Amino acid sequence: MSNRILLVEDDLALGQQVVDTLSQAGFDPHWVQDGDAARGLEPDDYRVIVLDLMLPGTYGMDLLKRYRVKSEVPVLILSARDDTADKIRALKLGADDYVTKPFFPEELLARIQACLRRPNLVGTERIVVGTIQVDLKRREVITTEGALSLTPVEFEILALLARRKGSAVARDALVDAALDPSHDASRRTLDVHMSRLRSKLGSDAAQLETVWGIGYRLSEGS
Amino acid sequence: MSNRILLVEDDLALGQQVVDTLSQAGFDPHWVQDGDAARGLEPDDYRVIVLDLMLPGTYGMDLLKRYRVKSEVPVLILSARDDTADKIRALKLGADDYVTKPFFPEELLARIQACLRRPNLVGTERIVVGTIQVDLKRREVITTEGALSLTPVEFEILALLARRKGSAVARDALVDAALDPSHDASRRTLDVHMSRLRSKLGSDAAQLETVWGIGYRLSEGS
DNA sequence: CCCGACGTTAAGACTCCCGTAAGGTTCGAG
DNA sequence: CTCGAACCTTACGGGAGTCTTAACGTCGGG
CATH class of the missing domain: 3.40.50.2300 (Response regulator)
Structure with a gap:
């Protein structure tokens, strides 16, 4: 072209x-x-x-x-x-x-x-990151091990990471996107959700890296 | 303009x-x-x-x-x-x-x-200096030997050097940009970070020169 | 009322990072 | 060449950031 x-x-x-x-x-x-x-x-x-x-x-x-x-x-x-x-x-x-x-x-x-x-992700309903597929409309996540059932918070976290795939996403941004603001969310709360998310992702969790001092990043397993 | x-x-x-x-x-x-x-x-x-x-x-x-x-x-x-x-x-x-x-x-x-x-680098998300690539958004650095994992301080140092690529950057400027101001950073602290950075850069460290009495400079290996 | 699902908090273990100290090396002026 | 200042490297301990497990509280459905 x-x-x-x-x-x-x-x-x-x-x-x-x-x-x-x-x-x-x-x-x-x-x-x-x-x-x-x-x-x-x-x-x-x-x-x-x-x-x-x-x-x-x-x-x-x-x-x-x-x-x-x-x-x-x-x-x-x-x-x-x-x-x-x-x-x-x-x-x-x-x-x-x-x-x-x-x-x-x-x-x-x-x-x-x-x-x-940058592939245009606006309006996209399904985001593919390596072996992980996030369907924003159906609120469904599919990995190599099949569809997994996530809680609302876990889904919001993964969705934001997927929309920003490849980039480091700040802890604060994830807290804003996923957690109930009426609670004075303890900074440690996010850790717990990340932990659970990882265990649900199973072997695909390798694509979810910690960016030390910043937050997390979801990337293709290259 | x-x-x-x-x-x-x-x-x-x-x-x-x-x-x-x-x-x-x-x-x-x-x-x-x-x-x-x-x-x-x-x-x-x-x-x-x-x-x-x-x-x-x-x-x-x-x-x-x-x-x-x-x-x-x-x-x-x-x-x-x-x-x-x-x-x-x-x-x-x-x-x-x-x-x-x-x-x-x-x-x-x-x-x-x-x-x-000299090209203006403000707003750029990826800076290429010789064989070193600094991705500001992903907070990732890629060299000839692949992606390397830097600590926050090391990344900030390299990012500033990359933004000012080709120019000597003062020690003070690097300290301001990268180090925790709450600490009365000893003047030798930056040396240590530079040393660690160089060892992580491996062979690409040749592009990172000391400018005696001033600071450091990151340049293309021409 | 009981139970499961979910979000949150607490606490300990663990990893990783950063500053400091100390000794060695290189640089440049005189 | 000599000397002092600037710089490099290594090792180490304290501490911040993160992970995990185990509870507790809430809400809604059966």
């Missing part, structure tokens, strides 16, 4: 800079300066779409919404201000990343490559 | 000269004459900061320290005297280059451009 990237950006200097950087990296950037012009394009013709929010003509948010209806293409948002509300809105609409101006073109490049590397 | 450069310089003639040179080269210099005024600025708003050490109000050294806490922005030091002690102190605090007055504006321009050529 082609390495086409759609860039929607009205700033001429910045646009040229980004186009140059992407070209040098082996991509094939298509640059559109005007929001209205971008409306007619087919999102699926591109591997990634880089979208400035502040545009003449059609608004960036509208473009994002429009693309999302038709396609799963990764969309990376550029924005002038570091506005948290905008950021949250964009991510809720399905944006994959958010870069605040000013930025170095190399940073944008790195993020684009990150988008391409 | 903006080409903003912050210039902190009290000498009016010199400052004007530098501003002119930078403007002609396509940069957008912001000139502040007073150290106290420079304290409130956000270092991340600029691509490079050029800092005179001898200032009215806040000392240049203090500004450097303050910026380094918040940001990875390249800082270039100007100094009246060719004082080796000052130079070493500045480099220890994380300055990226050091220019002695008097100088030709073209020389300063060349050094600034050299700083910019």
